[in-house]
Amino acid sequence: xxxxxxxxxxxxxxxxxxxxxxxxxxxxxQSYKLTExxxxxxxxxxxxCDLKGNNDLxxxxxxxxxxxxxxxxxxAGADMVETNTFxxxxxxxxxxxxEHLSRELNEASARIAREAADIVGTPEHPRFxxxxxxxTNRTLSISPRVEDSAYRAVTFDEVREAxxxxxxxxxxxxxxxxxxxxxxxxxxxxxxxxxxxxxxDARGVDLPLMLSVTITDRSGRTLSGQTIExxxxxxxxxxxxxxxxxxxxxxxxxxxYLAALSEIADCYTSVYPN
Numbered sequence: 001x002x003x004x005x006x007x008x009x010x011x012x013x014x015x016x017x018x019x020x021x022x023x024x025x026x027x028x029x030q031s032y033k034l035t036e037x038x039x040x041x042x043x044x045x046x047x048x049c050d051l052k053g054n055n056d057l058x059x060x061x062x063x064x065x066x067x068x069x070x071x072x073x074x075x076a077g078a079d080m081v082e083t084n085t086f087x088x089x090x091x092x093x094x095x096x097x098x099e100h101l102s103r104e105l106n107e108a109s110a111r112i113a114r115e116a117a118d119i120v121g122t123p124e125h126p127r128f129x130x131x132x133x134x135x136t137n138r139t140l141s142i143s144p145r146v147e148d149s150a151y152r153a154v155t156f157d158e159v160r161e162a163x164x165x166x167x168x169x170x171x172x173x174x175x176x177x178x179x180x181x182x183x184x185x186x187x188x189x190x191x192x193x194x195x196x197x198x199x200x201d202a203r204g205v206d207l208p209l210m211l212s213v214t215i216t217d218r219s220g221r222t223l224s225g226q227t228i229e230x231x232x233x234x235x236x237x238x239x240x241x242x243x244x245x246x247x248x249x250x251x252x253x254x255x256x257y258l259a260a261l262s263e264i265a266d267c268y269t270s271v272y273p274n
Contacts, residue, residue, distance in 0.1 A: 001126055006176050009126050010208070013079070014268060021130075021272050022073035022081040029055050029065065038062050047097070054096045056088045059109040066109070070116030074127050081117060081127070082179060083109040083170065086134035089162040091154060095137065102162070103169045106131070110173020130179040130210065131170030133163065133192055140187040141224040156191055163195035171199065177208040182247050184214050184223035186234045193238045208241035212270060214248050215257050228257050232264055244270030 001009075013019060032038075039051040041061030051057055059066055070081045088106050090099035113129040121127035138154040145151045167178060178196050183189040189211065196209055213231050216223050222231060232243065243265050245254055251273040262269045 001121075001123070003174065003176060006126055006128060007208070010128055010176060019079040019128075020077055021270070022070070022078040025069060025082065025084055025086070026055055028069045028072070029058065032065055034058070034062065034065070038065075049097060051096055051098075054087070054093075054098065056084055056086065056093070056105050056109070057096070057098065057101075059084050059105055059112060060101070063108070063112055067112050067116050070113050071119060074116060074120035079125075079127060080130050080177075081113050082130045082132040082181075083113045083173070083175060085109045085132045085166065085170065086182070087137075088169075089134070089136050089166050091136045091138055091159065091162045092134065102165050106166050106169025107173040110170050110175045114174040128176040129174065130177045131167070131173075131175035133166060133170075133178060133180045133196075135182050135184055135188050136162070138188075139185045139224065140191065141185045156187070159188060159191040160195045163192040164199050167196050167199040168203075171203060171205055171207070175207065177210055177241065179210040179212065181210075181212040182214050183212065183231075184216065186213075186222065186224065186226060186231055189213075189235060193235070197238070209238065210242045210244075210270065211235055211238070211240045212244045212246045212272075215245060215254070216248050218249075218253060220257060228261050229264060232261060236266075240267055242268035242270050244272075246270075246272045247274060250274055 036052045039057055039061060040047060044051060066084050073081055085106050088102055090102040093099045093102055117127035117129050140156055143149045143151045144153050180189055180192045221227055245258055254273045258271050
């Protein structure tokens with residue numbers, strides 16, 4: 001099934017029922033009890049620093065594990081799986097000295113997820129792939145230096161360019177949607193939104209843009225201080241396909257914030273709690 005056909009099915013099914021996302025990739029990876037050698041593989045056997053913990057790198061060194069996890073979630077009933085790319089920007093990968101792999105990581109991960117979706121999917125029950133775009137390990141709204149509130153470790157343009165590289169790889173790998181997730185800093189998310197729209201315009205591609213914010217605790221605010229209503233006001237201009245919440249809180253604690261968001265958002269809503 002071609003991407004345009006899958007997108008038509010995606011829209012049709014959402015008009016009929018709730019679609020189910022997959023579960024946590026990180027937790028699933030932990031269950032395999034992988035070693036440093038698994039993360040290194042042959043290609044990175046002589047890497048200068050430890051690589052265990054860089055789960056996105058397993059896309060290249062243990063693609064069989066990542067594919068199996070996708071297949072397991074799909075066979076358990078998931079309609080959509082997320083690519084193993086939560087930290088696949090060059091900004092996040094710089095912690096391991098693997099920032100040059102960003103483009104490759106995203107395209108390879110998207111292809112693996114697409115393969116898994118095609119293995120399990122049928123014409124009657126197609127399965128979809130969302131390109132996971134994480135928040136990076138840098139923030140544009142908060143200074144990492146207590147003594148210098150004006151300081152930023154990264155610029156808006158640097159974050160936007162890193163996201164653009166990620167989006168290019170995800171699109172080339174065959175994703176059906178772009179999911180900007182675990183948003184704790186809306187300015188980071190805005191950089192991702194600009195990057196996604198710029199790349200899609202340049203490629204002549206129109207994929208659903210999904211947003212998912214994180215309320216960090218029962219204060220009802222993001223890490224950078226926004227309420228759920230303020231967050232929506234900040235991103236509504238992007239006309240996302242869906243908006244929702246993920247991470248940090250359990251289902252019971254997250255419910256009132258999802259209710260508040262669904263009352264004001266004029267698009268589909270999503271939720272995947274801890």
